Each structure stands twice: as C-alpha cells, then as structure tokens.
Amino acid sequence: MSTTLFYLAIGIGLWLMGLHGLLATRQSIILVLAINIMSSGTFMVMVALATHSDPVDPVLQALVVTGLVVAVSATALALRLAASRRRRTEDDAT
C-alpha cells in the first residue's frame, strides 16, 4: 500500500465521517462541523491524488485552495444562519 493510497483511504474515511455526522445529529453547530469534515475529506482525496505526479500536481493544489475559500465562506453564512435560527426559537419560547 503506497502513501498515496493510504491518504486516499483516510480522505474517504473523513468524508464518510462527515456524512455520518450529518445523518446522526440535529445540533446546528455540529452539522456545520460535519460539513467541514466532509470537505476536508474531499480535499485530502484531491491532495493525495496530487502527490502521484512529480512535482506535486499544481492544478489539484489550486483547486483545493479554491475549495477551501468556498468552504470557509459557506461556513460563515451557515453559522450566522444557525445563530439567528436559534435566536428565533428562543424568541418564540419567551
């Protein structure tokens, strides 16, 4: 088993743990974490694939940089939505 394959497996594992988190919990912050873990898994698959060319594939690295920025933007929006959603349920309760 080569290094590439090992990290591919870890990436797939992370992706699936994120999926598992999405299915298993209803807490909004944990859901956002699960999405982020899923995206880390995807990026790890991409980086692991990048290592089998020498030098490390610049296209895949660039794609992952793009993906990271997209992920953090989406996380920012999701967290604010989660917070505001929670405030609304509290407003309703009082």
Add this chain to the structure above:
Amino acid sequence: MPDAEWLFDGTLGILLLVLAGAALHARSLYAAVVMFIALGLMLALTWARLGAPDLALAEAAIGAGVTGALLFSTLYKAGMDRHKRATPNRIALLLPGLAFLLLLTAAWPLPEMHSPLPDQVMAHLKDSGVSHPVTAVLLNFRAWDTLLEVSVVLIALLGVRQLYPSHGEVPTPWPLMLAWGRLLAPLTVIVGGYLLWRGTDAPGGAFQAGTVLAAGGVALRLIGVLPPLGWHQWPVRLLVLAGVLVFVAVAALTAWLGQGWLHYPTGSSKVLILLIELMATASIATTLTLLVVGEKRELRP
C-alpha cells in the same frame, strides 16, 4: 527510513480520524470546536507532509484560523453550550460503512494513473507571467474559477447581511490584549504583504495574505483602534468589492479590446496578475474581518 515514515503517516492518519470523531461526538459544543480546530492544524501538517505548502499555509490560516474564529464567535454571540449528544442510529453507521468499501475499491487503481495536466502547466509556465505553478493556475490558466470564487466570498457577506443584526458590541479587551494587539497588527501587515509578494514565485498568495491581514483587522477592531465597520461607509464597500470589480473589469476589457475573455496581453500578464492579487487580498481581508467581527448595524431601511 521508510519505517519511520510509515509510523508518522499512520499516527497522523489515525489522529485525523479520531479528532474528526471526537469533534462530532464531543460532550459539549466548546470541546467539539476545540477538537475541530485541532483537526484543522493536523490537516495543515498533513498537507505539508504531502508536499503542498500552499495548502498548508491556506489551511492553517483559513481552515483552522478563520473557521475557528467564526465558530467561537458564534458560540459566544448565541450563548450556545447546551448540547444533546448524537444518538448513534443504525442508518448513520451502516450507510457510511458500505460506502467506504465502494469508494475505496474505486480509488484503488488511482495511484497508477497519470495526468497530462502538470506537464502542460510546466510547459506554459514561462508564458503565464508568474513562476510559481499554483499561482499560475489560480490567476492565469483557471482565472475564471478564481473570479467566481472571489464572488462566492462576496455573496457570503451579502447573505450574512440579510440576517438578524448581530450584536455590534465587542467584549471589553483585557490589558494584555491591548498591548499585544497594537504589536500584532503591524506584524500581520508585514507577513501578509510578504506572503502576497512571494506568491508569484513561491508558495503564498492572495488568499493566505488576505486571511493574515484579516487577523490583524480583527485584532485592531477588538482592541477598539478600528472604528465600527459598516456597509454604509463607502471605503468599506470599495474594499470589499475591489477584487471582483478589478477582475471583472480585466475580463471585460480583454474580451472587448483584447484577444479574448481573461486573455492577458503579452508582456503585461505579471502586472495584471499582481494588480488582481492585490485587490483580491484587500477584498478578502475586509470581507473576512466583517464576517468575523460583524457590522455594527446592518442596513435595514
């Protein structure tokens, strides 16, 4: 020493999976967030191990840094700490288990395959205006992706603006923070500027630099040196929009007067790329600062 390498890889891989599991199943939200940030740092280490220093920088700054700050500020603002632990249900365990086998067998032959793209990038690198291949891909070969990505950052800010106004107030800084903040902020400008400049021929670039600058911005805002930022101030708007504006202007002008959409004229590639990177850095720094600290009062006429 292949054995030592295996020991390192194995430990790192298991640690990543354990941290991910801990983040998802922690008892309190606070612990979950801490686990997640640790996971981000381990990921940065992994990227460095796999020979992708650009990503290691980006992950440490964006993945662990900004996401962590956002998570903590959400916990603080919404006062969330009560947490019902996930109950393991059968579907949530069985489905990923089966999918793992399917995906792993699909990925099995991939290490043998080779892509023609890296060679092409290297062959055209000297015409791209920069000497670092990742930057060449991001800002020349696949510049259209990057333009859309800068738009995504902008849309996230616009989306946040539509929500419940955030509490504008910033917690009162403690003395150590005051002292360090003033020292830290100029440092971030230097580091950010260096990362940006280096990006043309070595790992680094607009996104990493923007994030570091945003850290400085957040620190300055927290110690009260920066005034409250708001969309109604035109310099803020200009800074947020500068990246997309310049990018779209370049695209439109090259399509209208030049040879085609985002086809930089020969000889001016480096200048245009630097200009776009500079503006994108400013935009990302401002946008991330606004996303973390929040505007004082969101506009709701």
Add this chain to the structure above:
Amino acid sequence: MNPALLSLLTPLATAILMLLCRSRAAVWTIAASLLSLVAAIAALYQVTTDGSQLIHLGGWESPLAIRFRVTALSALLLAFTALIHLLVGLYAARSRHSQTRNTDYWPLSCFLHASLASLWLSTDLFNWYVILELLGLTAVALVSLAGTKAHRAAFNYLLLSLAASLCYLLGVALLYGRYGVLDSLLLADMLEADHTTRTALLVITLGLMLKAALWPLHLWLPPAHAGAPTAVSALLSALVVKGPLFVLWMLWSQVAPVELGRQAGPAMAAAGVAALVSAGWSACRTPHIKTLVAYSTVAQLGYALLALGMLLRWGVRELHVALWLFVFAHGLAKASMFLAAGEMQSTLGSKKVSALRGATQTVPVAMFAFAVAGGSLIGLPPSGGFLAKWVLLQPLLLEPSHWPWALGVLLGTLASAAYVFRVIALSFDRAPPPRPDYNPDPVAQWLTLLPALLVWGMALGGETLILWMSGVAY
C-alpha cells in the same frame, strides 16, 4: 465582444456596480435583464447561422484551461434565463407584496442570473462545482430575505446544498484521478465503463439529484421555496433547480459511456414516475398555497427525469427535445404560478389554500393566471406543457413494450390535474366578505399573468419549435 459573453457580463457588472453605489433601484436590474436578453438572442442567431462555437478562456489550449461552449441549447437557455429574470423583475418592482422592494434582492438576483449564465456556458467539471456553490449561496441569501421565519428553511437548504456539492466534488476528484482532465468534452472520448468511473458517476449523480430536488432527495425544496419571498420562489423554481439538471444531462447524455447510461436509465425514469405520483399526492394534501406550488415543482421535475432516463435507455433523439421543452414550459408556467399564488395569498391575507374560496371574484386576474399556468402544467393543448408531453409520448406509444411508462405519464397528468383543480374549484365558490385591509392591485396581477401567456404562446409556433429543436446539435 461575443454576444454570449455579453449576456453573462451584463448582470455580473450590474450587480457589482449596484452594490458599490448602494443602489436598490429595480430599474437597473430590469435594464440589465433586457440587455442580457437581447445579447442572448443575438448569440442564438449567431449560433444558428455559424454553428456552435468554443471559447478558450485566457487563450490557453483545452486541457489546461476552462472552455465555454455556445450551442443552440446554451444560447436558448441564456435567453430563457434573461427572460424569466425580466418578467419576475417587472413583477417584483411593481407589487407591494413581493417582499423585495428596497432590499438586496436586486443585486442578488443579478448574481443569480450571472451564475446561471456561466453554468450554461461552461464545460468544465470543477468550474461547475464553483458555479453550483455560487448558485447555492446566492439562493440561500435570497431565501433569507423573507425574514427570520425563513431562516430554518434557509439553513437546511444551505446544509443540503453544501453536502450535495461535496458529493459532486468527490466524484469529480475520482474522475480527475482516473483520467487526468476536467473538461467534459475531452472526457467524453475517454470514459470507460470501469468500477472507478461507475462509482464516480454514482456519487456525482446523487449530489446533483439532491441539488436539483429530484425524487427521493427532494424534501428540502418545499419549505425553502414556499418560505422565500414570492419573486424569489418564482426564480428558484423556474431556474435554479434547472442548473444541476443541466449538469446531470450533460454528464449522462454527452460524457458517460453509452452502456452505463443504458443501465442507469430505467432507475432514473422510475424515480421520475415516483416523483410525479408522490409529490403530486403531497400537493393535493398540503394546506398551504405556496407549498402546493412547491410540491408541484418536485412533481414536474419528475417529467424531466423520466425523459432523461428514457433518453439514456433508448437513445431516441426526440427525448432531448422533450426534456428541454419541459424545462422551458415549466419555467414559464411555474414563474406565473408562484407569482400569482404569492399575490393572492398576500392580498387575501392568509397562506391557506382554503383562503382562496371565491378567488375568482376577489383576485380575478391572479386566479386566471394560476389557472392558465396550471393548464400548461397539466398539459392541456395548446400550451407549452402540451407540446413537451406530446414529444415525450410519441416514442413511448410507438412500442408496446414502452406502454407502462406512458401509464406513468398518465398518472402524473392525473395528479397535476387534481391539485390544480383543487384550487380552481374552490375559487368558484361564493367569496366571503372581504377583509378590512383588502386592496387588490390589478397591475401586479396582470404582471403575474404575463409568463403564463408566453407559455401558451409557445404552442403557436409549436411545430416550428419542435422541428428546429430536433435539428440542432446536442
């Protein structure tokens, strides 16, 4: 400048300038949609005379960089997008009830327009990922314009949209690892039916089906589309769900190996029939007007999925035409239906279907628009919906072995007739005495009718349209 690029640039530049000037004036968005429409028609003319063209972004050769492809279909989709934005923009500018006046709706809808336009033009798998994220985030921001009550739906929409994007991205990563390119036109010649390709296509398809709210992954759609401001609901149902559908169609009909398509086709067609029946049933039972319209979107997407599945199974060319005619007819009819539903519910002051009792007397024009649009959804002649169903049924009826599928279409038609007539029958009852704040706006009601009239207008040139669409390259 190439007119297709102009059609993309206009809304993008307008959005940025509006944000910079802090302008929330409707007139800029409407002008941009109009200009974009004119440019798209010019592009369509150019494509029909000179044939489809490839635009190499940045001037680099294809595996290295992203390419745009302007075909007759993508030019048509550009024009369709601009047209829907124009019609919805006119309504949103006029109506008191659209909940979008003096909000960031205007720049955001321009961004939505631009991202859809780039989706139709692009041919690059990773570029589609970025566009899908842009589309999803813009749509979520637009949904949350409705205020705090929509935030729950917006949050779920965002999470599912992100999860779907990550499914898609994982599949793209596997494909890139296997073949080493990202351009879908190049991949078309390379793909083999091996295990990796199969799995990658499976993950991609699941992600896109979740994003396009195709049955059984549609549960997020009704709350999100029903909770959004009226103009936004119209844009989401008419256009946004068609984006992932386009990518799905491109991948399966142009890129995937034929034998894989032949295996996957029946499953897709079955999911389409299931969508028609189950979402039609839900639409008949829901107590809320806008939720009814949203379930009808899920059901109607079933026709598109059915057409795609059968296209893959039998490779009949006419089914391309049927698929896209469905998309156009549904887009126009659904825009009209959502606008009419929103206008009626705000004028009558209740979200319940039962509030529509006597709507023919209280909000006659909007009710007429609802009925006319509903007629096209059912497939009554002479409407766009009828044309699409006609083209779909022809290859089905030719072969006796295909008749069970035709039965599925019949069931779908019955279900849509049931939920449309549920509303119409109620509207002919005697109206209750109007509420004290009852103040109908006839102009806004007429604006809701406009897209429905266009969908019936499609039938006027029906034969030419079908012949022309059968003739172009896909």
